[in-house]
Amino acid sequence: MPMQTPTTSDPRYLRAPPRRGIALSWRDPTVRAVFWQVVILGLVGAGIWWLVDNTMRNLEVRKIATGFGFLEREAGLPIGESLIPYSPADTYLRALTVGVLNTLRVAIIGAVLATILGTVIGIARLSRNWLVAKCAAVYVEVLRDLPLLLQLLFWYALLQGLPGPRQALNPFGSVYLSNRGIKFPWIEWQEAHTAALIALLVGAVATWGLSRLFTARQMATGVRPRLWPWAIMLLIGLPVGVWWAMGAPFTVDRPVLRGFNFRGGGTITPEFAALLFGLVLYTAAFIAEIVRAGILAVHQGQWEAAAALGLSRGQQLRLVILPQALRVIIPPMTSQYLNITKNSSLAVAIGYQDIVSIANTTINQTGQAIEGIAIIMMVYLTISLSISLFMNWYNARIALKER
């Protein structure tokens, strides 16, 4: 063979592997594999073609328009809460964008809160205090065994059962609970507040940077400079300073009863509250089990070895236990974040206007079911894929530290 450089004089090693003959025999596994694949793909393709053909004919008969042209038309559908300016005169595209943002809003806030609550409950299940462990176990068992939709309807019914605005409950200050939602005092938002918020963000980034710098210093000299005075200055001093420098505007907008409803103040609608509450309580039960399993997966001997070296309880947890537990926790946690996003679609049952709810209204108004459902699916597939990619990246980063 001319391609091969002879490395040994033994002619046996010079032989190339035999080339496979192209015999079209039924006994050849490759031929069979190709045959079956053609058959299966053919059947699936024919099925899809049949469905598409039927659909085209039906659309024609029923005179239903196709295509995404409707996105540019005026939607004329009212939306209760929106993160961006919106009026019924806007297009369907904008209405659907509002829906996507509402979905993301409840999913992100829900994921953060569920993670916190779930971690607390998961750790509580491992508590040495019997009562604490038992309460956490009962919570997990009950919440997991009831349909989420039932829980959402339950919380919504409970919120709807609150008295009207005139007899609103007033637990403290100017906070009012009524069947129109939760009303609370809120500052009148001005530029100074935005600036302070940005300053807080800058402060947080700076604190994180300093903490890394101090760790580097500790590695170099052994002494870790104190972080907390800096943290206080950056996280509290800086935003307050900026706000002060810009004239310290502070007007509280309190909700006041006018006629049959409240005016002013901030609002959490009963729909959003019920959805968020239900999602968080339900998902937290699953996250608790994941956290518990993750901590149990770290062998008891690791705690003991860390303790025997003289590490404090906090250091044992931070330097030894958590890095190991996280690797067990993160993959199932990813699917919980995916679940909370997909489950937020139940919003449609209690009237919170997420993407499914708005797309559903769009379908009813335009009759273009295929496009509407395609939009819903594309949105969720995009979100699912993004979360998966991010968590895979994060997981790989954690795993890399080990290998």
Added chain:
Amino acid sequence: MAEVVELGKVQVRSAVQPDAKPMIELRKVNKWFGALHVLRDVSLTVRERERVVVCGPSGSGKSTMIRCINRLETHQEGQIIVDGIELTDDLRNIDAIRREVGMVFQSFNLFPHLTILENCTLAPIWVRKMPRKEAEELAMEFLTRVRIPEQAKKYPGQLSGGQQQRVAIARALCMRPKIMLFDEPTSALDPEMIKEVLDVMVELAESGMTMVVVTHEMGFARTVADRVVFMDRGEVVEVGPPNEFFGNPRSERLRTFLSQILGH
């Protein structure tokens, strides 16, 4: 244990000074697991630079006793005084003692997410507040002493059991402890790896470290122990220098144990 590792016939010379101060004192220590009485009036004093080997059948309370010394287990009655500090619920005392007492476990308990070097530098950096460079130099010094400096960048999972246990010894030594506790350090090892670990321990003994070793390796006990302690059913049955202990056991229980463990 039928296998007795031959560690040379020469005994390591005792390093205990006649007026050595006691490093570990157990006074009438009692402990229960539920209703099970696992330590019964255990009293034992280990002096500076002394090497004590503890043996006994499984379930005799020897591991529990050694784990009480650095408070991985709590005792319910009696006193334990380590390096002049009495062990109580006071967290500062516990931390102070754990800094001075190194421990080696039966199952190594290396941290799987850290390299060998990081395993060794973790505690010096975070507990002793040592600069990383210094901690790494120290770690390399001890890794050289346990004869695996070339593995420093690997992870525990990539090492053999014997190597892992030697790393565990180096990790404990990096804290420069005054006392080393060994809880059956060779029981989880394949026979061919036992010797490499015992060799390291013999060297450590020669350097004058105060050691308490729970083990079934009677050859090791003969070679390095100043005293051998026999425990059975939670109590200290017999204590004595190795030649007396093996040559002239006083109690029936020890005779039975020795005949079983030495076999044949």
Added chain:
Amino acid sequence: MTPPSAEAATLGAAPALERRPPSFALGPLGWLRANLFSSWLSTAVTLVLFYLLVSWTLSFLSWAVVNAIWDVPGTGQRVDTSACRAARGEGACWALIGEKYRFILFGLYPFDEQWRPALAIVIFIALYVVSAMRRFWRKELALIWFAALTVIGVLMWGGVFGLPYVEQERWGGLVITLILATFGIALAFPLSILVALGRRQTSMPAVKALCVVYIELIRGVPLISLLFMASVMFPLFLPEGMNIDKLLRAQIAIILFAAAYLAEVVRGGLQAIPKGQYEAADALGLTYWQKTGLIVLPQALKISIPPLVNTFIGMFKDTSLVLIIGIYDLLNTAKTSIIEPAWQGFGVEAYLFVAAIYFVFCFAMSKYSQDLERELDKGRRR
């Protein structure tokens, strides 16, 4: 070397006696001390939690039992719920359940024929119990399922054996939930096995890709979008004149949904089979289907039973989503039962009632799956 005095004292004396631990460490008091009051923090947490639990329990009992209204005058349209309205917030209105439980459980099924769905529910439960017993884990179990589901179909539809025909639109309540979940799992299961096997075909990349796309597509979107598809798009898919009813369309969506999740469970089981098993089967000269059917699947499915039960629990809960497309399952009948003006605002009572039903089913299954997992684990370790 002279042994220190304390040791000498011990050694010379008689062996130390076995003693009972100090009294505080044993008995109920010792248990309390160790598990509830082991430290100041623990004690404080215990007391706060205990106080909260007691106060919640008392206020719940006063609402649900002491101040509850169990009966109201009148029935149907002429019911007088003023007593309930007066007690609102203070006491539960269980009169709602007394009045509406037949509707919640059976929907609009003809009143005199409601023994039929009731019997169907009993058959469903018996089917679950039989399937849970390990001595019935044989091939015959498939026959039992087939027979039971046929009997249920006959019972519900009627039209034979002197049973009056009841059209599907009138079915409702618990039996719909059980039908959707059970038929869903029964039909999704074989499909999921095919898809799981297809996903492992490295020699057939096109088939593998098809299975991967199916699984990931379905798992990437919420069930509700599939149900919407079933309710508004399926009618467009079919040729004119061919119509399938809403329940069947929802059932198809649930089957397609469940199959994707089950396929991943089965795949997990297939992956757990040691490679040696495949090699041994090959060495015996078995064909692909013999190898799969006789060696691989029986082992893989046995391993997957606990996660299969968990998937079934998830399915059982997820069937409640059909409420959104207007099918009268257990949750929807509860929601509908409070739609009359007289009963409006008593949602909490209605939902607690169906919550109890869901909980009994799911809790029993989840306990079963946990016990089974422990048992199978033991078997494998041996």
